[in-house]
Amino acid sequence: MRVIITGGAGFLGRKLARALLERGTLAGPDGAPAPVSRLVLFDNVPPDDLGGRAEAATGDIADAGAVRRLVGGDAASVFHLAAIVSAGAEEDFDLGYRVNLDGTRNLLEACRGLAHPPRLVFASSIAVYGGDLPETIEDDTPPLPQTSYGIQKLVGEQLIHDYTRKGYIDGRALRLPTIMVRPAPNRAASTWASSIIREPLQGRDYDCPVEPGVAMACLSPRRTADAFIAAHDLPGDRLGLKRTLLLSGIRATASDMAEAVARNAGNRRLGAIRWRPDAATMRIVRGWPGAARGARAEALGIVPDGSIDEIVRGFIADDLADGPAAEGEAGR
Ligand SMILES: NC(=O)c1ccc[n+]([C@@H]2O[C@H](COP(=O)([O-])OP(=O)(O)OC[C@H]3O[C@@H](n4cnc5c(N)ncnc54)[C@H](O)[C@@H]3O)[C@@H](O)[C@H]2O)c1
Numbered sequence: 001m002r003v004i005i006t007g008g009a010g011f012l013g014r015k016l017a018r019a020l021l022e023r024g025t026l027a028g029p030d031g032a033p034a035p036v037s038r039l040v041l042f043d044n045v046p047p048d049d050l051g052g053r054a055e056a057a058t059g060d061i062a063d064a065g066a067v068r069r070l071v072g073g074d075a076a077s078v079f080h081l082a083a084i085v086s087a088g089a090e091e092d093f094d095l096g097y098r099v100n101l102d103g104t105r106n107l108l109e110a111c112r113g114l115a116h117p118p119r120l121v122f123a124s125s126i127a128v129y130g131g132d133l134p135e136t137i138e139d140d141t142p143p144l145p146q147t148s149y150g151i152q153k154l155v156g157e158q159l160i161h162d163y164t165r166k167g168y169i170d171g172r173a174l175r176l177p178t179i180m181v182r183p184a185p186n187r188a189a190s191t192w193a194s195s196i197i198r199e200p201l202q203g204r205d206y207d208c209p210v211e212p213g214v215a216m217a218c219l220s221p222r223r224t225a226d227a228f229i230a231a232h233d234l235p236g237d238r239l240g241l242k243r244t245l246l247l248s249g250i251r252a253t254a255s256d257m258a259e260a261v262a263r264n265a266g267n268r269r270l271g272a273i274r275w276r277p278d279a280a281t282m283r284i285v286r287g288w289p290g291a292a293r294g295a296r297a298e299a300l301g302i303v304p305d306g307s308i309d310e311i312v313r314g315f316i317a318d319d320l321a322d323g324p325a326a327e328g329e330a331g332r
Helices: 011-023 064-071 086-091 093-112 148-165 192-201 221-233 254-264 279-286 295-299 308-319
Strands: 002-006 025-027 033-035 038-043 055-058 075-080 119-125 136-138 170-176 206-208 215-219 244-246 250-253 273-275 291-293
Touching: 002 011, 011 025, 011 038, 011 221, 025 221, 064 075, 064 093, 075 093, 075 221, 086 093, 086 148, 093 119, 093 148, 119 148, 119 221, 148 170, 148 244, 170 221, 192 206, 192 254, 192 308, 215 221, 215 291, 215 308, 221 308, 244 295, 250 254, 250 308, 254 308
Parallel strands: 002 038, 002 075, 038 055, 075 119, 119 170, 136 291, 170 244, 206 273
Antiparallel strands: 025 033, 215 250
16 A cells, blocks of 8 residues: 655654554555555655655655656555645745645645545644634634635645545545644744753753743644544544544643653753743734644544643653653753
8 A cells, every 4th residue: 555645754744654654554445454565755855764664755745747746546545744834834925825725736636536536634733723712722613714824724624625525535634733842943933832842851941932821732743643544544434524623732831841841851951941922922822722622533532642741751752862751850
């Protein structure tokens, strides 16, 4: 079974690729587990070398010909993660639409040409919500994007619905909360929620641009990769006409994150966190929900992390060279 990850060189693409290789199987066209015989990582930058266990395909998702060649005649399943993320799409209007909208359409058109409609999982975002939001967004919170990125994700979801309705794909879209901890900062306004954990744990001081009480809907990359795979494997009739699922993100404030770092640091020498709220970042994050509760996804077996400590420990175990925190007193 040939499986494609677009955005395969990115933060979540890499995590998903590793999770798929570890698992080795996915639901095949008949729903029964089938071996992933070929894993193709498509991106416009080269992906990690996964020891020859995955193939790199370099190209631009906005190039319809390149995407047709990628999908070929035999793609069984596609995970569509390639995107220009939030601040990037906001700053460059044309690039955002080209990659996030035209790119998605190119991929769907290429899939439409296949003899068997492939399962396709699309990475959407809680950026589809906006305006006067409740503290916790839920399945029935109406989308009202306030950024070009949010609009592009919402349109992407609708395209997934329409191509599925027509029988061209068997699609699913996941509205992701903030996934953390990223191994490096990016241009998203939410990047502080990763930096406040990553930087001190690597011995570097961090100037946090939000107030300690600012809350974020958080999900770990481990749970996210599991969610992509679980959503892929769900039989289409369990989803019915509603192909978009909101994923739960637990509530954690910036000070909860700082405390979880101190609790789980073991004997690492921690960098200091200095509170340096920045007016521009505060204006953006003030409108964000502090948590997301996707009851429908949870009922389908797609579950959130148990705590912010679990997220911090997962980062230490998976991404820090010295692995799980050594036992002992946290040094500060
Ligand atoms: N990480 C999060 O917190 C989060 C939250 C909500 C939604 N998402 C969505 O999940 C997906 C993955 O996010 P991520 O955090 O891994 O982002 P990322 O920026 O690390 O990865 C996106 C990848 O897409 C690639 N890409 C960009 N333009 C391309 C093009 N023209 N052609 C081919 N590839 C291109 C990039 O090179 C990058 O490797 C994205 O669709 C993002 O919008 C992420």
